[in-house]
Amino acid sequence: MHSYTSEEEGLMRLALKEAAQAALAGEVPAGAIVLNGEGEIVAVGRNRVIGLSDPTAHAETLAIREASSKVGNYRLTGFTLFSTLEPCAMCLMAAVHARLDTIIYGAREPRWGAAGSLVDLASLPGLNHRLTLKGGLLADECAAIISSFFKHKRAAGRR
Numbered sequence: 736m737h738s739y740t741s742e743e744e745g746l747m748r749l750a751l752k753e754a755a756q757a758a759l760a761g762e763v764p765a766g767a768i769v770l771n772g773e774g775e776i777v778a779v780g781r782n783r784v785i786g787l788s789d790p791t792a793h794a795e796t797l798a799i800r801e802a803s804s805k806v807g808n809y810r811l812t813g814f815t816l817f818s819t820l821e822p823c824a825m826c827l828m829a830a831v832h833a834r835l836d837t838i839i840y841g842a843r844e845p846r847w848g849a850a851g852s853l854v855d856l857a858s859l860p861g862l863n864h865r866l867t868l869k870g871g872l873l874a875d876e877c878a879a880i881i882s883s884f885f886k887h888k889r890a891a892g893r894r
Contacts, residue, residue: 737869739839746770746817747841747873749779753794754819754880757781764880765820767794769802769835772813778802794818795826799833810834819877821848821870827856830866837867841877 739747746768753766762782769778780798784790795818803809815837816830821844828849830838840850849856850868857868 737871739872743839743872747819747839747877749776750817750819751873751876751880753779753781757783757794758880758884760786762786764884765794765818767798767819768817769798769811770815770817771806777805777814791825793823793826795822796829799829803833812836815839820844820881821850821852823847824849824854824856831857831862831864834864835866837869839869839872841872842874842881843870
């Protein structure tokens with residue numbers, strides 16, 4: 736288990752606020768924050784798959800796109816991505832292609848997680864970039880927002 740700073744916890748709380756906004760819009764509640772090498776927030780993202788009619792509009796990919804656009808480079812060397820959920824295969828590989836240094840995530844995702852839960856894509860042989868993965872930051876809070884979302888969705892379906 737990794738130990739985290741109060742600053743990192745604060746950043747994950749910002750990602751959780753993005754996740755809550757996604758939930759209010761009827762989206763799966765996931766949020767992401769991208770920091771540059773100086774520790775400044777460059778981009779934020781929340782799931783917008785439904786709202787944008789885009790299966791790639793996950794919190795992480797939207798935050799990576801915004802960060803790349805703001806800095807004018809698809810390579811985000813020295814940058815860190817905070818995500819409320821363990822990244823899926825698409826998001827993890829987007830981070831590898833963007834050359835992010837680190838991904839810090841909250842809750843594990845047993846059905847889709849590509850950072851060790853379902854598969855460990857970051858360890859594939861032959862990748863030309865390696866990033867650091869750290870999980871478990873505010874994991875209970877990150878898992879609770881997902882659980883609550885789907886509990887309410889199932890309850891609404893029974894009415």
